Amino acid sequence: MKRSVKELAALLHAEVLGDGSVMISHISSIQSAREGDLVFVEDEKNLGRALESRAGAVIAGNFAQDSNHGKAVLISDQPRLTFARAAVHLCEYPALSAGIHASAIVSPSARLGAEVTIEAHATVGDDVVIDNGTRIRANCVIGAGTTVGRDCEIHANVTIYPGVRIGNRVVVHAGSVLGSDGFGYVRDRVSGHYEKFPQIGTLIIEDDVEIGANSTIDRGALDATRIGRGTKIDNLVHVGHNAQIGEDVVIAAQTGLSGSAVVEDNVIIGGQVGIADHVRIEQGAILGAQSGIPSRKVIRGKGVVFWGTPARPIREYLKQLAVLARIAKKG
């Protein structure tokens, strides 16, 4: 989709420096930029590279106001964000024709909204409700009684167990499993065998959540597992039964949350972090990659980074590492 710099500036509430009539048709990185591409810079030291690139226009911060350049520049307080929003106006995603593919199996009792897409070999169970504009890609299996909101994208080969509730604009990447049984057993003290504890709760995923590829989110045992609005979950993440994740939480790849863990709003969790059962991560805490939070611990501190296993404030942890290195060198 071609747009002039001026037109983009209006859509993005950005200020234009230079020639607003330049036509932009795509986005790119600075290194790969070609004529007609839009690029962005977040700090002054990369501005020169951007201006010298072949890009048609550059999104930059206020630091670019006074620089002398022959290229169209869009000034924004948040250049990266403005670039991300520009992409929405410039990138054409391949259109999927709405409708149900002839090979999909849709229960007669399922209720589908307007402009819903059900691709090849997908299965939609009894009493499923799918709202307007949602796309169920090839080979997905949507269990009975599940509801999916508006404008969601459920990528290929996703399995959703029965009775899961998914909000609006939720994106689930390929191969993820939602609402699977939690890992709960009771050991019979007499036989020594494990018997299954019922896993009959549900999973609630609120609006604007995105879930990566091959992640697994278990349903609650008796009540609900919950993923709050706007939370973003990367690939191969595990969320155990009854976990409660707040809003605008970010969870990087291969992290695992055990049963009944609570993660409050605005928490940031690195990759491969392990959160044991009944842990509480309070508002805005940051967990460094590979850190581990033992059972029932509470992590508190908005903007404080924790690291290590068991996780400590990073300053403390780094000091311990330094002291140990020093002693070992001497010893």
Next chain:
Amino acid sequence: MKRSVKELAALLHAEVLGDGSVMISHISSIQSAREGDLVFVEDEKNLGRALESRAGAVIAGNFAQDSNHGKAVLISDQPRLTFARAAVHLCEYPALSAGIHASAIVSPSARLGAEVTIEAHATVGDDVVIDNGTRIRANCVIGAGTTVGRDCEIHANVTIYPGVRIGNRVVVHAGSVLGSDGFGYVRDRVSGHYEKFPQIGTLIIEDDVEIGANSTIDRGALDATRIGRGTKIDNLVHVGHNAQIGEDVVIAAQTGLSGSAVVEDNVIIGGQVGIADHVRIEQGAILGAQSGIPSRKVIRGKGVVFWGTPARPIREYLKQLAVLARIAKKG
């Protein structure tokens, strides 16, 4: 399914206190209990909450014998276990009609027992044998020559490679892969390239095993990988080629076992544990979350908890952490 408290008590070998004629139709947590629900308490301090809840009846330990209560109580030595068993009598799981969906592809040489379900878009290869009452859910792919025992549940989108042998009452959750090639290569010293070592062994899964979602269990290179009776494996777990896992082992999410690891009976393994090749975890040891066992180590100690990388008895590990923290504080 509605049952009276008296009827349940008989099924569960529990003693009734109070009105045995109360009708129970479902199970729930104490916090969500409604009329007709059955709840349980494991310790005396939660008994009051249970009795004051809206639940129709409470399963409790002997500590509830003498308490004064207006609600029906079932007394059990193992309240949580009794509750889990009650669920089997109360919860109605959606019936699947046995039979082969018209869209499933079943080889003419496959042999299916009575009351077998093969759901939509599943593929069953040549010479596969599936015993009575087993359900193969939508989009599963069962490789040639695999055998699946009685009353198994293979959830959606599971892939089973050729020649795997699965026992009775095995549950495999969505997206798991069973019998994939092990990770074995030989580096040619001349070219520096890796060539594939043959992965022609098999995978044997014994009775009553449950495997979580998106886990991967590789076949043996030349012989068999084996998962013993009653073992429970969580989501996103990796089991490498030739691993030998005993009976009644519990393995939490995201743990990985390298090739030829041996895990004896009754071992408990936390989440994100890493077990290197040729390790032996002996009877009844407990590995804390995120711990790591280096190549060829033997871990010994029934009921002993090990933690850290390399894993040490937890007492030792905690002492080391404490000493380090103390020194760092001073230094």
Next chain:
Amino acid sequence: MKRSVKELAALLHAEVLGDGSVMISHISSIQSAREGDLVFVEDEKNLGRALESRAGAVIAGNFAQDSNHGKAVLISDQPRLTFARAAVHLCEYPALSAGIHASAIVSPSARLGAEVTIEAHATVGDDVVIDNGTRIRANCVIGAGTTVGRDCEIHANVTIYPGVRIGNRVVVHAGSVLGSDGFGYVRDRVSGHYEKFPQIGTLIIEDDVEIGANSTIDRGALDATRIGRGTKIDNLVHVGHNAQIGEDVVIAAQTGLSGSAVVEDNVIIGGQVGIADHVRIEQGAILGAQSGIPSRKVIRGKGVVFWGTPARPIREYLKQLAVLARIAKKG
């Protein structure tokens, strides 16, 4: 496939000791060997066991030259490699009839080479190109515009997003996801919400790569993620957007690479390793299992093993562990 020892020796460029007319029909481990099986030994101490086994012939190193044995022996500089190559000549893999299964959905604009197999319920999108001899197994979903080279094997339930480029002889195991969106968001400082950063780059997988089951490899954000020739990736591995992996790299199970990580040629990475964003692992370094490389670090040292989080040369790390254990014992 039956072959005489003499015939095998010619194919494998090995020297025969003893009776070259013995017929060999299969490979096996020493412990399971039966008549007609070929086995191998890499060191002298296992030679006796091999010669006493029921195997028909033994591949061994030069150490077996002078031993007195009644069994046919093939002498090789690299016995394990020679055994792996022998397997190619001996093992008969079940033939798949080339062709498109009636239930597969192949876009009319897709171009398929000769002897291509598309199994049941697979979906091949618009403008996909699949070269000669490649097999797309059941339930795979190949996104629009993707190209797959010659003689690849894409196992069941794999999802490949649009526009991915895959070389020749690439093997992808079941359930893996290639080319999914990277984990990139921009937080709006005003609303506090995360918005998606465009993930419109691609994924390039070069020749002779093998990828395990349920792994996820994200496409680049604006440019390409790249996996170099001959690299082998195990199960449940995560590769983030824009990562650049060199040639002949080995990555064990459950390891994760964050965005823009660079791994040079011949690196060996153990299981559950975490590599943060913008890290560079230089030529031939070795990362021990569960080690962690913090953001933007450079790891350098051909053949040097690094361990721990943050990763240090293993000698240093082990010394630190030893010193800590000693102090804790005293204290």
